[in-house]
Amino acid sequence: MSTLDQALAALRAGEAIGLPTETVYGLAADASRPDAVRKIFALKGRPADHPLIVHVAGADQLDRWARDVPEPARLLAAAFWPGPLTLILRKLPGVPDEVTGGQPTVGLRCPAHPMALTLLRAFDGGLAAPSANRFGHVSPTSAAHVRDEFGVAVPVVLDGGECAVGIESTILDLSGDTPRILRPGQVTQAELEAVIGPVESGADANSPRASGTLEAHYAPRTPLLMLARDALESEVTEQQALGKRVAVLALGSLPANVDGLALPADAAGFAHGLYAGLRELDARGVNLLLVQRPPDGDDWLAVHDRLRRSAAGAGIANDTP
Ligand code: TXA
Ligand code: MG
Helix, strand or coil, X not given: CCCHHHHHHHHHCCCCEEECCCCCCEEEEECCCHHHHHHXXXXXXXXXXXXXXEECCCHHHHHHHECCCCHHHHHHHHHHCCCCEXXXXXXXXXXXXXXXXXXXXXXXXXXXXXHHHHHHHHHCCCEECCXXXXXCECCCCCHHHHHHHHHHHCCCECCCCCCCCCCCCEEEECCCCCXXXXXXXXXXXHHHHHHHCCCEECCCCCCCCCHHHCCCCCECCCCEEEECHXXXXXXXXXXXXXXXXXXXXXXXXXXXXXXXXXXXCCHHHHHHHHHHHHHHHHCCCCCEEEEECCCCCHHHHHHHHHHHHHHHHCCCCCCCX
């Protein structure tokens, strides 16, 4: 596994590296260098007009990337950074178009992983980093997942263990008149409102583009269906009667005589295991993945969001007969 020194050397040479954060692993490169940022897009196969998040060492970096930083941004950075919250702000003229997808805004986040923070402080700059998966695939939550995605194409991967949160950061747009959540995450609307007052949710026509807001994202190759527990158990019986192989991702416990995995029945525990669970079940080569529908409620909003997109994209790249 790679060392911090190797990571620093690779970043200074304009290369992309695998970077652990508390949400998911990132594919990181020097955000001030267009040539380095272009390598991220080439590796991911991501459309060039999709903006990247710039990871910074702390709130004191806000004014290095953003202009006219509003007071709510400073309050939120003080409350949630380091942590799983990305702030969309008006960018300074020097921020490369490669990072922002040509938009007048920039996404900033200070990650809570100790290895990422140590690296950012030593690097003394910003790291552009999308999740370290090929475009549309399930995001990686371990160093092994990053290797599975990119192999030798990304030789330097820092191993920071399993990501504590397991799903991507909450994205809050502060560049317009009203604060607006573009992507739900562990930091909830209520938690944001407790700090800055009313926040809207969901993109409108004027919102900046966010690739995490596309349907058909976070998707396994195997077709995926989400069902309530009862319906799921009957579906398993029906599929098995048809001679199909199914795998189940359940809450709390697996139904009897079924192949699959059970994740914790609380939102944080479920989110933590979700992507690793989807990857593991996807690798089993079954005909269908069945996911037990989680409960409703604010805590589960981000999980529902990711599951809906996983189901929308699942099976699209299915190359098994
Ligand atoms: O937790 C996370 O946010 C992870 C870790 C690595 O930090 N990163 C992540 O990156 O999820 P990515 O690229 O997979 O998703 C970043 C999202 C995208 O949907 C992108 O469009 C959006 O952030 N984004 C970045 N800059 C933006 C901007 N200026 N305006 C609107 N959306 C932006
Ligand atoms: Mg992503």
